[in-house]
Amino acid sequence: MPSISPAAILVVDDEPDLRTLYELTLLREGYQVESAADLTEARMVLDRSSFDVVITDMRLPDGLGLELLREMNDSQRRERCIVITAYGSAENAVEALKAGAFDYLTKPVDLKQLRAAVTASLQSQRHPAPAVTGQPASVTPAPPPGGVHALSRIVGGAPAMVQIRSRIEKVATSMAPVLILGESGTGKELVARAVHECSHRASSPFVAVNCGAIPDNLIEAEFFGARKGAYTGASQDREGYFQAAKGGTLFLDEIGDLPLAMQAKLLRVIQERRVRPLGGVQEEPVDVRLVSATHKDLAALVKSGDFRQDLFYRLNVIGLRTPALRERREDLPQLAQVLLDRICKESGQAVPTLSAESLDWLQARELPGNVRELENLLQRAMALSTNDSLDVGDLCDPEESTTTNALRHQAPTQEPSRQDRVDPPEPAQEASIPADLQSYLDQQERQVLLKALKETDFNRTAAAARLGLNLRQMRYRIQRLGIESPSADDDVL
Numbered sequence: 001m002p003s004i005s006p007a008a009i010l011v012v013d014d015e016p017d018l019r020t021l022y023e024l025t026l027l028r029e030g031y032q033v034e035s036a037a038d039l040t041e042a043r044m045v046l047d048r049s050s051f052d053v054v055i056t057d058m059r060l061p062d063g064l065g066l067e068l069l070r071e072m073n074d075s076q077r078r079e080r081c082i083v084i085t086a087y088g089s090a091e092n093a094v095e096a097l098k099a100g101a102f103d104y105l106t107k108p109v110d111l112k113q114l115r116a117a118v119t120a121s122l123q124s125q126r127h128p129a130p131a132v133t134g135q136p137a138s139v140t141p142a143p144p145p146g147g148v149h150a151l152s153r154i155v156g157g158a159p160a161m162v163q164i165r166s167r168i169e170k171v172a173t174s175m176a177p178v179l180i181l182g183e184s185g186t187g188k189e190l191v192a193r194a195v196h197e198c199s200h201r202a203s204s205p206f207v208a209v210n211c212g213a214i215p216d217n218l219i220e221a222e223f224f225g226a227r228k229g230a231y232t233g234a235s236q237d238r239e240g241y242f243q244a245a246k247g248g249t250l251f252l253d254e255i256g257d258l259p260l261a262m263q264a265k266l267l268r269v270i271q272e273r274r275v276r277p278l279g280g281v282q283e284e285p286v287d288v289r290l291v292s293a294t295h296k297d298l299a300a301l302v303k304s305g306d307f308r309q310d311l312f313y314r315l316n317v318i319g320l321r322t323p324a325l326r327e328r329r330e331d332l333p334q335l336a337q338v339l340l341d342r343i344c345k346e347s348g349q350a351v352p353t354l355s356a357e358s359l360d361w362l363q364a365r366e367l368p369g370n371v372r373e374l375e376n377l378l379q380r381a382m383a384l385s386t387n388d389s390l391d392v393g394d395l396c397d398p399e400e401s402t403t404t405n406a407l408r409h410q411a412p413t414q415e416p417s418r419q420d421r422v423d424p425p426e427p428a429q430e431a432s433i434p435a436d437l438q439s440y441l442d443q444q445e446r447q448v449l450l451k452a453l454k455e456t457d458f459n460r461t462a463a464a465a466r467l468g469l470n471l472r473q474m475r476y477r478i479q480r481l482g483i484e485s486p487s488a489d490d491d492v493l
């Protein structure tokens with residue numbers, strides 16, 4: 001709340017009791033409050049004064065709150081709008097968010113949530129707008145410094161990339177759930193982080209969850225938390241992802257892998273904005289923004305009955321699509337250079353030059369694993385290279401069995417031997433009895449997993465197949481054992 005003059009709020013509701021309740025609640029918070037009983041009155045009040053926030057009921061005697069919202073957007077007014085919808089009317093809530101509402105509340109309105117929504121909408125206005133002629137202050141506030149940095153990490157000048165960065169900036173300011181679709185390795189997590197960093201939630205946590213990595217029996221406790229004694233081994237209360245992301249962003253990666261039973265529970269949380277920890281009696285209010293992502297065709301999963309339509313609808317209020325690398329070939333040189341710089345910075349190596357032949361060689365590859373595959377290729381090449389330039393010989397792998405490499409047969413022959421690449425076998429363990437069986441077994445498992453991953457170029461699916469595991473089991477183990485991809489600072493495989 002600004003300290004000089006209090007924020008001004010307009011409440012639009014036709015029920016006098018409710019109007020008074022909202023007014024009193026907000027007055028008690030120190031805001032200046034005006035009210036209107038219908039659309040006509042609201043228009044009159046808005047004509048003569050401006051506000052920081054407008055809270056409007058959806059159903060008004062002379063029309064829909066949505067109309068007011070659209071009119072305010074059309075005339076590029078600076079107010080943030082919070083819409084109050086009837087309980088269970090998902091369509092209205094989604095429509096309101098799509099029409100530019102900052103947030104929505106469902107009836108009966110929880111006053112704590114009302115206060116939180118107002119605070120959040122005021123915070124989101126704190127960053128002044130860029131000085132663009134004709135662009136009003138609240139349309140696209142300049143992202144905070146962290147947001148600018150996060151956007152700059154999304155490399156690419158292709159039109160689709162320029163558009164995605166600009167969309168991120170625009171959508172960051174609202175609470176509307178975002179669904180990011182795109183092939184594996186196209187930067188979905190990078191985009192999710194940028195949405196968070198560009199929002200007023202940036203100083204609160206960004207919690208990334210791989211929905212496909214959690215065993216079914218743990219999933220509820222992982223998401224919603226658990227009270228002491230809720231299940232065998234729950235020796236104390238523990239937070240779930242929703243609590244950990246409080247005030248921030250919860251990134252649900254691989255949302256297409258969420259089991260159906262959990263989908264129903266997630267939908268309930270989104271609708272009610274409350275979670276109940278496993279074994280708990282009391283529900284807790286939820287204050288997170290949801291960003292989800294998947295490389296799967298979620299609409300097809302809805303059709304086949306594997307993904308709930310209502311949940312899809314709720315998560316897909318704002319859609320973003322990360323393009324495959326093959327759709328933006330022109331970005332490859334810049335991407336390769338940035339990735340190379342990053343890899344060298346992390347490993348403390350001098351940045352080699354990337355020869356023109358190497359770039360041609362990279363351009364000719366299909367790279368189905370997109371930017372991640374490019375990154376892995378460069379990483380491996382850096383590990384092999386002994387020169388101050390990266391040549392085709394450093395880039396191609398003689399052991400490669402994939403048939404996707406267009407220039408496979410043109411690869412030069414001076415490759416390092418396999419022994420140069422693969423870690424030497426672990427020394428045989430002493431047949432002694434470990435003092436801590438669990439950590440001993442974890443260590444063994446870690447070594448086996450790492451070996452399989454290294455030998456499959458960190459391809460989780462291939463590594464899982466080699467170990468007789470499915471992808472879900474593999475992901476869970478990777479996460480549990482904290483195995484990190486060699487290709488990124490913050491990127492867990």
Ligand SMILES: Nc1ncnc2c1ncn2[C@@H]1O[C@H](COP(=O)(O)OP(=O)(O)OP(=O)(O)O)[C@@H](O)[C@H]1O
Nearest residue numbers: 153154155184185186187188189190371372488491
């Ligand atoms: N446009 C980009 N600019 C720079 N780096 C990128 C870009 N896109 C992806 N990367 C890098 O590629 C790697 C994979 O990106 P990320 O994990 O965000 O992809 P993803 O689509 O979420 O993958 P998956 O579906 O496999 O989880 C990361 O190291 C990321 O930093």
